[in-house]
Amino acid sequence: MIKLSKEETIIAEEFLRIKEDSGSHSPSVLTLKKMLSGIDIKVDACFLSNPYATDLFLKYLESDLIENRLIRDVLEFYPSQNDIIASAIAKSIKVNKENIFVGNGAIEIIQVVMKNLVRDNVVIILPTFSSYYEFVNQNTKCLFYNLQKDNDFLLDIDDYISFVKSNKAKSIVLINPNNPNGNYIKYEEMIRLLEEFRYLDNIIVDESFIHFAYEDNQYSLKSVADFIERYSNLIVIKSMSKDFGIAGVRAGYAIMGEQTVRSLTKDGFLWNSNGIAEYFFSVYSNSGFLKEYEIVRKRYIIETHDFIKRMNHIKNIKVYPSMANFILIELLDGSTAADFVMKLLIKYGIYTRIGNDKIGLDGEFIRIASRKFEENLYIYECVKELMEEN
Amino acid sequence: MIKLSKEETIIAEEFLRIKEDSGSHSPSVLTLKKMLSGIDIKVDACFLSNPYATDLFLKYLESDLIENRLIRDVLEFYPSQNDIIASAIAKSIKVNKENIFVGNGAIEIIQVVMKNLVRDNVVIILPTFSSYYEFVNQNTKCLFYNLQKDNDFLLDIDDYISFVKSNKAKSIVLINPNNPNGNYIKYEEMIRLLEEFRYLDNIIVDESFIHFAYEDNQYSLKSVADFIERYSNLIVIKSMSKDFGIAGVRAGYAIMGEQTVRSLTKDGFLWNSNGIAEYFFSVYSNSGFLKEYEIVRKRYIIETHDFIKRMNHIKNIKVYPSMANFILIELLDGSTAADFVMKLLIKYGIYTRIGNDKIGLDGEFIRIASRKFEENLYIYECVKELMEEN
Numbered sequence: 001m002i003k004l005s006k007e008e009t010i011i012a013e014e015f016l017r018i019k020e021d022s023g024s025h026s027p028s029v030l031t032l033k034k035m036l037s038g039i040d041i042k043v044d045a046c047f048l049s050n051p052y053a054t055d056l057f058l059k060y061l062e063s064d065l066i067e068n069r070l071i072r073d074v075l076e077f078y079p080s081q082n083d084i085i086a087s088a089i090a091k092s093i094k095v096n097k098e099n100i101f102v103g104n105g106a107i108e109i110i111q112v113v114m115k116n117l118v119r120d121n122v123v124i125i126l127p128t129f130s131s132y133y134e135f136v137n138q139n140t141k142c143l144f145y146n147l148q149k150d151n152d153f154l155l156d157i158d159d160y161i162s163f164v165k166s167n168k169a170k171s172i173v174l175i176n177p178n179n180p181n182g183n184y185i186k187y188e189e190m191i192r193l194l195e196e197f198r199y200l201d202n203i204i205v206d207e208s209f210i211h212f213a214y215e216d217n218q219y220s221l222k223s224v225a226d227f228i229e230r231y232s233n234l235i236v237i238k239s240m241s242k243d244f245g246i247a248g249v250r251a252g253y254a255i256m257g258e259q260t261v262r263s264l265t266k267d268g269f270l271w272n273s274n275g276i277a278e279y280f281f282s283v284y285s286n287s288g289f290l291k292e293y294e295i296v297r298k299r300y301i302i303e304t305h306d307f308i309k310r311m312n313h314i315k316n317i318k319v320y321p322s323m324a325n326f327i328l329i330e331l332l333d334g335s336t337a338a339d340f341v342m343k344l345l346i347k348y349g350i351y352t353r354i355g356n357d358k359i360g361l362d363g364e365f366i367r368i369a370s371r372k373f374e375e376n377l378y379i380y381e382c383v384k385e386l387m388e389e390n
Numbered sequence: 391m392i393k394l395s396k397e398e399t400i401i402a403e404e405f406l407r408i409k410e411d412s413g414s415h416s417p418s419v420l421t422l423k424k425m426l427s428g429i430d431i432k433v434d435a436c437f438l439s440n441p442y443a444t445d446l447f448l449k450y451l452e453s454d455l456i457e458n459r460l461i462r463d464v465l466e467f468y469p470s471q472n473d474i475i476a477s478a479i480a481k482s483i484k485v486n487k488e489n490i491f492v493g494n495g496a497i498e499i500i501q502v503v504m505k506n507l508v509r510d511n512v513v514i515i516l517p518t519f520s521s522y523y524e525f526v527n528q529n530t531k532c533l534f535y536n537l538q539k540d541n542d543f544l545l546d547i548d549d550y551i552s553f554v555k556s557n558k559a560k561s562i563v564l565i566n567p568n569n570p571n572g573n574y575i576k577y578e579e580m581i582r583l584l585e586e587f588r589y590l591d592n593i594i595v596d597e598s599f600i601h602f603a604y605e606d607n608q609y610s611l612k613s614v615a616d617f618i619e620r621y622s623n624l625i626v627i628k629s630m631s632k633d634f635g636i637a638g639v640r641a642g643y644a645i646m647g648e649q650t651v652r653s654l655t656k657d658g659f660l661w662n663s664n665g666i667a668e669y670f671f672s673v674y675s676n677s678g679f680l681k682e683y684e685i686v687r688k689r690y691i692i693e694t695h696d697f698i699k700r701m702n703h704i705k706n707i708k709v710y711p712s713m714a715n716f717i718l719i720e721l722l723d724g725s726t727a728a729d730f731v732m733k734l735l736i737k738y739g740i741y742t743r744i745g746n747d748k749i750g751l752d753g754e755f756i757r758i759a760s761r762k763f764e765e766n767l768y769i770y771e772c773v774k775e776l777m778e779e780n
Binding site for chain 1: 411412413415418419420421434437439441444447448451456461462463464465466467468469470471473474494495497498501505521524525631635636637638639640657658659660661662663664665666667668
């Protein structure tokens with residue numbers, strides 16, 4: 001069982017104070033570095049992104065904007081308006097530009113969708129990304145559907161459908177793969193859900209982690225965004241932070257009915273993308289970039305699943321099944337998640353996400369992100385040492 | 391009188407089509423370059439910013455982020471949350487961090503303030519920046535107070551006070567200096583207005599152009615932001631795009647009552663600043679940067695007023711008094727503003743802002759921004775040639 005030393009306990013208390021200030025989210029590694037002295041963070045396994053995609057984007061940025069100093073134009077002048085950036089995205093994903101709403105990160109879209117479009121009530125699956133229930137309108141009722149630990153937090157589709165129907169829900173939120181456990185709803189099942197729920201006001205599907213999931217040995221992408229013409233109540237939310245590794249750029253978009261996009265951009269969200277985000281979306285619609293991206297996406301998937309496989313062999317922890325770029329683990333030796341997270345941070349410099357503040361997670365849970373190959377190896381070795389040699 | 395040739399008329403029609411798509415705002419120079427072929431834009435006098443400040447910011451960015459490649463951290467990781475960035479701003483402007491709401495550009499703040507905080511009715515001075523009336527809640531009534539051309543679009547304070555009172559207004563918007571005419575309300579008069587209107591729900595003061603106004607020969611800054619503790623109904627909106635020349639970064643903030651800031655950040659606006667904006671605000675609280683900035687601010691003010699003085703000597707136009715970084719001019723020779731703008735664009739490569747779509751501007755008006763010294767000289771020479779030799 002993990003025990004903190006006196007010194008470690010003092011640092012842990014300071015950490016908790018900083019975390020308190022970040023509400024229901026973890027403080028970023030930059031915030032932590034500024035505020036928590038004496039700790040050398042080697043691996044940020046709290047941060048859910050593909051670091052190889054960051055490398056690739058930086059390579060493009062370097063040659064397109066930095067070497068020739070065109071970055072000045074991007075930072076000096078106003079970026080284009082929402083619908084112009086939507087046109088660039090449309091080229092890449094083959095959805096009509098009229099169906100695309102560009103956001104200042106997916107978080108802005110979650111805020112807008114939950115506040116402006118969701119009415120009456122909404123079914124939210126637990127555990128979840130907390131902003132989905134935190135950002136609802138005060139008149140909206142959240143109906144929580146709990147994933148069962150006994151069922152490895154997998155979604156029982158039939159049970160879920162009857163829950164939504166018997167509660168007379170008006171909207172639902174599906175994060176696929178789900179955050180924080182990584183549960184993946186297969187494409188065919190998603191289509192069944194879209195069909196079952198075509199009578200709802202809103203089917204909100206957050207595909208922020210979909211680039212890490214696969215169903216065939218080609219690792220093909222399976223997004224429901226293409227169904228926007230068939231299901232006008234569908235809203236697909238897409239963060240660029242995770243798959244492209246560019247959280248600081250603040251880029252995201254949603255696929256929605258044309259009417260909904262028009263109603264949002266009619267009196268707001270004019271210049272909500274910054275110049276670097278607009279540049280990112282121009283790269284995102286560049287076939288050369290996308291070809292290189294597919295390579296780093298697949299490489300990261302392979303390494304992530306190698307990492308998950310290794311982690312599965314560590315004693316005294318349970319690793320829940322994941323198709324995302326992170327795993328949810330549960331401690332089985334009586335250690336607390338708080339002690340685990342702090343020991344890993346202080347002794348090994350690995351920053352992970354405690355699960356205790358997540359509603360619907362009853363037990364000692366930690367979410368660990370997959371990073372670069374050598375970082376994953378280091379995480380594996382440290383967690384193994386911590387859980388097997390204590 | 392200005393007449394367009396056949397070729398110029400064709401380009402003018404194409405330009406109008408592009409402008410149509412931009413709603414009540416001008417298309418950006420980048421959008422224009424992409425869509426309007428065959429035109430070489432030499433000076434963007436539509437764009438209201440201090441280009442010397444852009445130079446300065448780029449110098450810092452180069453040495454802080456580009457030379458040592460730290461730009462990766464800024465783009466890869468999540469930026470800090472709203473209240474942490476507010477702390478950095480607080481250091482620079484000496485307002486409590488609890489009174490600062492950080493926005494994704496001032497436009498996000500205008501949207502939030504007009505939609506979420508302004509109720510019942512609001513007095514808006516015309517002509518104005520159109521988002522102030524476009525973004526109001528559908529239940530909010532806009533009470534328009536017209537600046538008079540006969541009075542050089544200057545604000546008659548007594549008349550304005552009696553208008554606000556007799557209309558039983560609940561909120562008011564003051565842009566100081568005003569956009570698009572540059573009218574400046576002096577500091578003492580602003581204090582009088584704050585005192586008169588302390589009973590209102592909201593006094594919204596947009597100080598996006600305040601860095602260009604002055605009352606003494608030291609060009610001292612006169613912001614009402616310091617009064618936030620005395621007047622809890624005061625909301626000061628501040629864009630960084632104009633004075634710091636960084637529209638593409640999307641950085642702005644507002645000074646508001648503590649309660650108002652808390653109510654907005656309680657369930658939204660978590661990560662609404664991007665990494666470059668967070669970096670900008672760290673520079674903004676750096677005394678070395680601010681010292682260098684004061685020099686380029688004053689240089690730009692001096693050059694702007696030299697430009698305005700010259701423009702005043704051109705025949706067939708009237709230049710309205712301005713304390714901002716632009717001038718509103720009226721054509722007096724029977725030429726239309728549309729022909730003036732297109733001729734200036736096509737023949738001289740100077741992009742200016744037509745005033746015809748601005749409510750409250752009845753006549754042939756154009757807004758021209760002050761740019762770098764040599765660009766201002768070029769604008770002066772071209773307008774002189776155009777208006778005096780036709």
